[in-house]
Amino acid sequence: TLEEFGGSEYLSFVNEKKGTNYESEVVPTVDASSNIKLYKAFNKAVDKEIVASAISVGRGGAGIALAKSSLAGLLGAQVSLSEASQYTKNDSAILFSESQGRILTSINPKNKKEFEQLFKGRFALLGTVVREPSIKIKKIDDKSISLNLDEMMTAYKKTFKRRSGV
Helix, strand or coil: CCCCCCCCHHHHHHHHHHCCCCCCCCCCCCCHHHHHHHHHHHHHHHHCCCEEEEEECCCCHHHHHHHHHHHHHCCEEEEECCHHHHCCCCHHHHHHCCCCCCEEEEECHHHHHHHHHHHCCCCCCCEEEECCCEEEEECCCCCEEEEEHHHHHHHHHHHHHHHHCC
């Protein structure tokens, strides 16, 4: 994860909320040779049935992918951004950068060692899936964010109602 905010949903949102027009010159780039290694490892993990769920990290970044996964499975997550801080010390970048070639994956804990061997350091353990209907994120500075899945689902559905005119 790099601090690639150019053209991102996050930057657009921040500009709208703050009434600014900040532009990042750092747009997401694709490192095909690096990404192919990730995709091959991911394919092996799927073939070995190690992957419980997965979502591509794209528009909106890992934070949006995490929200979508939690809403789809109606399961919460406990997340710590500290391990991902090896790439950046910016919480916003970890959550909302649209760096290419990332996959948010959940696995059964019994498969952790095999997963780690397949990915050879090309991953960051962000947290665990929990039954509690909330996403709790511990930021790098140890402050926490808590999001309720019911409130998230209501907000998500409201977007469709507003856009469809219903």
